[in-house]
Amino acid sequence: MIIGNVTRDPETRATPTGQSVCSFGVATNRVWKDKQSGERKQAAEFHNIVAWGNLAQTCGQFLKKGSRCFIEGRLQTRTWDDPSGNKRNRTEIVAENMILLDRPGSSAPIASAPTPTQPTEAVPDEEINVEEIPF
Helix, strand or coil: CEEEEECCCCEEEECCCCCEEEEEEEEEEEEEECCCCCCEEEEEEEEEEEEEHHHHHHHHHHCCCCCEEEEEEEEEEEEEECCCCCEEEEEEEEEEEEEECECCCCCCEHHHCCCCCCCCCCCCCCCCCCCCCCC
């Protein structure tokens, strides 16, 4: 499960059997406080997403570069030989569920847009300390 922003417009195509497939990228961000220096650090991770069937059509129709979304799926690694004979591999998330977190026709996330029944006062940001867990 990841929540992030779409990094490139989804590419939807059909297999020779007529099944829809959609591929796109999603970037996730991580923010933490360094234990030694106390400095706030951040890092981005980029994920390749592949959706099939009806979900592929939905992703192609509603997602665009910059959209915020929730993706639930499984990891899959493909291996192939490139034209020069080198082994190549690519790990992707095969999407099983997608939730669009933007309002349709808007680039603003749904959670940040106040409705008439919600208070409009600012909520302070809280720092979350993330610690590495040894395996």
